[in-house]
Amino acid sequence: MQTEDMIYRGCVIRPLVTTAEGGRYTAAAAVTDREGETRTFGVEGDFAEPQEARDQAVELAIAWIHRRNVVSDHYVRRS
Numbered sequence: 001m002q003t004e005d006m007i008y009r010g011c012v013i014r015p016l017v018t019t020a021e022g023g024r025y026t027a028a029a030a031v032t033d034r035e036g037e038t039r040t041f042g043v044e045g046d047f048a049e050p051q052e053a054r055d056q057a058v059e060l061a062i063a064w065i066h067r068r069n070v071v072s073d074h075y076v077r078r079s
Contacts, residue, residue: 003015003016003017003050003054006058008061008062008065009065010033010034011031011032011033011034011061011065012031012032013029013030013031013058013061013062014029014030014031014032015027015028015029015054015057015058015061016028016029016030016057017050017053017054017057020046024046024047024048025046025047025048025049025050025052025053026042026043026045026046026047026053027042027043027047027053027054027056027057028040028041028042028043028057029041029043029057029058029060029061031061031064031065039064041057041060041061041064043056043057043060
């Protein structure tokens with residue numbers, strides 16, 4: 001099941017939660033950046049509640065956005 005998209009620092013985060021065996025849940029997140037490039041992340045583990053799985057997927061996506069912004073902010077192009 002796809003949950004509601006969110007915008008974070010100009011990127012669109014699409015959390016995806018799926019039902020696993022035994023009524024547990026797994027999650028992934030697709031992140032689309034300002035240039036339209038999309039990257040998908042899977043979340044390790046299984047969760048008792050779908051909201052918990054979604055929260056972990058969003059947290060992983062935000063962490064990736066932060067790391068990417070830090071690298072981009074320090075990148076200097078030399079001619």
